[in-house]
Amino acid sequence: MGKEDAETVALKKELEALINKCKEEQKKQQDTTLEQVCGGVADAPKVRLSTKKMLKGHINKVNSVHFSGDSRHCVTGSLDGKLIIWDTWTGNKVQVIPLRSAWVMSVAFAPSGNFVACGGMDNMCTVYDVNNRDATGSAKIVRELLGYEGFLSSCRFLDDKKIxxxxxDMKICIWDLEANKKTTDFEAHAGDVVSISLSPDSNTYVTGSVDKTCKLWDLREEKAKQTFFGHEADVNSVCYHPSGQGFVTASEDKTARLWDFRSDQQLTTFKPPSSNPGFTSCGLSLSGRFIFCGSDDNSIHIWDTLKNQHNGVLSGHENRVTSLCVSGNGMAVASCSWDQNVRIWV
Structure with missing residues (x-):
């Protein structure tokens, strides 16, 4: 044992030395700060969003929300064992899908609006065809993707045929839904993979993990292109920047951050002025100028990403905000919470 321990200690030291060397190299590239560069930019106007629609229907904590590609419909998953598809313009339920397992952690809407997927503590990803009904009248299960050794924390459709x-279990998998088989399956992180965000062109994606790191991947490769260190606790949420040049994160360490691919490092850290909550989720406005962060303090915090100014708070939820999603056209933000409600902010 002693020998192995000594070897492990030596390897850890070597790893730490390498990480510090990387950090030093990054510092050399850091000739200025984002705040300095954007000093001359005019302050952003106050974001004035209010709850346009309050979507009531779930009878337990709502854990995840995701917009369809039409920016009108969204799907939510709750511990009441239901997926609900909503029309966010009217506030009506379009469809209620009963789940075989109530422990849902992640939901996804295909960009086409034809399929929804979900998964969680049942260790699988279930795909439903929204346009086809089974004998009971609810959306038909078209695929049950098995083979995970851990809970399913995140899923995103690449298109109708791929997810x-x-x-x-620290893995990323890509599935061919038509052939019902995995095309890609690899260990991506040293801890649970918690969040996935696809790039605007859908060629690359970013992941966030319990191992405190984020990674950039190419869909055609199984090796990370870049790894980002800095967070001091679980990275709960990642969101690709609309420019395709960076991404934002929300973390358990009570910070949200903006990262840049080209300089291979963090550009800025967002913290609320008074409260000190952990962040569960993040999203960006269509221009990328504003970041929205759902938090443990029941609210959504907004910052100007260029000037790092706290722009305001969206209040209304009565328990922690678990997930948020900005619509594709940038016109609305959907948020869901442990208070069992879903809000559409416009």
């Missing part, structure tokens, strides 16, 4: 998933 990418992240799970508690």
């Amino acid at each position: 990418i998933t992240g799970s508690g």
Whole structure:
């Protein structure tokens, strides 16, 4: 044992030395700060969003929300064992889908609006065809993707035929839904993969993990292109920047951050002026100028990403905000919470 321990200690030291060397190299590239560069930019106007629609229907904590590609419909998953598809313009339920397992952690809407997927503590990803009903009248299960050794924490459709998933067994899998088989399956992180965000062109994606790191991947490769260190606790949420040049994160360490691919490092850290909550989720406005962060303090915090100014707070939820999603056209933000409600902010 002693020998192995000594070897492990030596390897850890070597790893730390390498990480510090990387950090030093990054510092050399850091000739200025984002705040300095954007000093001359006019202050952003106050974001004035209010709850346009309050979507009531779930009878337990709502864990995840995701917009369809039409920016009108969204799907939510709750511990009441239901997926609900909503028309966010009218506030009406379009469809209620009963789940075989109530422990849902992640939901996804295909960009086409034809399929929804979900998964969680049942260690699988279930795909439903929204346009086809089974004998009971609810959306038909078209695929049950098995083979995970941990909970399913995140899923995103690449298109109607492909889905990418992240799970508690540290893996990323890509599935061919037509052939019903995995085309890609690899260990991506040293801890649970918690969040996945696809690039605007859908060629690359970013992941966030319990191992405190984020990674940039190419869909055609199984090796990370870049790894980002800095967070001091679980990275709960990642969101690709609309420019395709960076991404934002929300973390358990009570910070949200903006990262840049080209300089291979963090550009800025967002913290609320008074409260000190952990962040569960993040999203960006269509221009990328504003970041929205759902938090443990029941509210959504907004910052100007260029000037790092706290722009305001969206209040209304009565328990922690678990997930938020900005619509594709940038016109609305959907948020869901442990208070069992879903809000559409416009």
